Amino acid sequence: MPISIKSGREIELMTEAGRILEIVHDELAKALHPGMSTKDIDVLGEEVIRSYGCIPSFLDYNGYPASICVSANEEVVHGIPDKHRILKEGDIVSLDAGVIYKGYHSDAARTHGIGEISREAAKLAEVTRESFFEGIKYAKEGNYLFEISAAIGRYAESFGYGVVRDLCGHGIGTNLHEAPEIPNYEMNRKGVKLKAGMTLAIEPMINAGTWEVDWLDDDWTVVTRDGALSAHYENTVLITDDEPKLLTLSK
Ligand code: MF3
Numbered sequence: 001m002p003i004s005i006k007s008g009r010e011i012e013l014m015t016e017a018g019r020i021l022e023i024v025h026d027e028l029a030k031a032l033h034p035g036m037s038t039k040d041i042d043v044l045g046e047e048v049i050r051s052y053g054c055i056p057s058f059l060d061y062n063g064y065p066a067s068i069c070v071s072a073n074e075e076v077v078h079g080i081p082d083k084h085r086i087l088k089e090g091d092i093v094s095l096d097a098g099v100i101y102k103g104y105h106s107d108a109a110r111t112h113g114i115g116e117i118s119r120e121a122a123k124l125a126e127v128t129r130e131s132f133f134e135g136i137k138y139a140k141e142g143n144y145l146f147e148i149s150a151a152i153g154r155y156a157e158s159f160g161y162g163v164v165r166d167l168c169g170h171g172i173g174t175n176l177h178e179a180p181e182i183p184n185y186e187m188n189r190k191g192v193k194l195k196a197g198m199t200l201a202i203e204p205m206i207n208a209g210t211w212e213v214d215w216l217d218d219d220w221t222v223v224t225r226d227g228a229l230s231a232h233y234e235n236t237v238l239i240t241d242d243e244p245k246l247l248t249l250s251k
C-alpha cells in the first residue's frame, strides 16, 4: 500500500479526531486511582469516546474485545481490560486509545503512575515520552522516515533501556494501520522520504530491561520477557513542510 497524503479536508477531520482523543486521555488520566479495575478505565474511555459521536477504533479490531488497551507494569501493550484486575499504588499503566471521527482515525498512548511510583518507574515513563520528542525532531518533509526511528532508539538505549522490536508505529488515516511501518530502533537504510500531508502514529514502547517480549495466551497482551517494567507513548503526527503537528497533543 502506498502512503496516503491527506487533503486539507482530511487533515481537518484527522485534527478533530485527534482533539477528541486528547480529551479522552485527559479524562482517563484524571480518573485513575488505586482500587479501580482496568475494566473501569475501558468503560469510562468508551463512554467519553461515544459522547463525542466517535467510535472506539480498537473495539473489534482484529477481534480485540475492548475500547482502551490497558497495560500495567510488565505489560507492554494490548492489555485487555478486566474487572478483576485492580490497580494499586505504585503500578504504572499504559493507556492506548483510538477514535474514529467521520471515518478518520486517531491513535495515542500515555503511561501513568498510580499514586506514588518508584523513581525507576517514573524515569522509564519520562524517557519513553522524551524518546518520542527526540524522534519527531526529524519528522519534517524531506527527511527520511528511519531518521525518526533511529533517534528514538538511540535516545532510549542511551539509558540502557530495551527498545521493543516486535511492534512498530504506523501510518494512520481511514484505517488504523496504514503504511508505513515505523520502527523505534535504527535501521540499516533510510526508509521513505517524508512528505507534507502524511499522518503517522509514532509510538515508542520501551522496556526497563531486555527488548524481548512474549504474547500471553489471550493472544493480545504483550509482556516483557524478563518481567521488567515497560512504558508506551504515542501521538498521531501530521507531517508538514515545517514543524510537525501533534494532532493528539495540543499542550
Ligand atoms: N496503538 C496500538 C497499535 O497501533 C493500538 C492497536 S490495539 C488493537 O497497534 F487492539 F486495536 F489492535
Ligand code: CO
Pocket (backbone or CB within 6 Å): 107, 108, 169, 170, 201, 203, 234
Ligand atoms: Co498505534
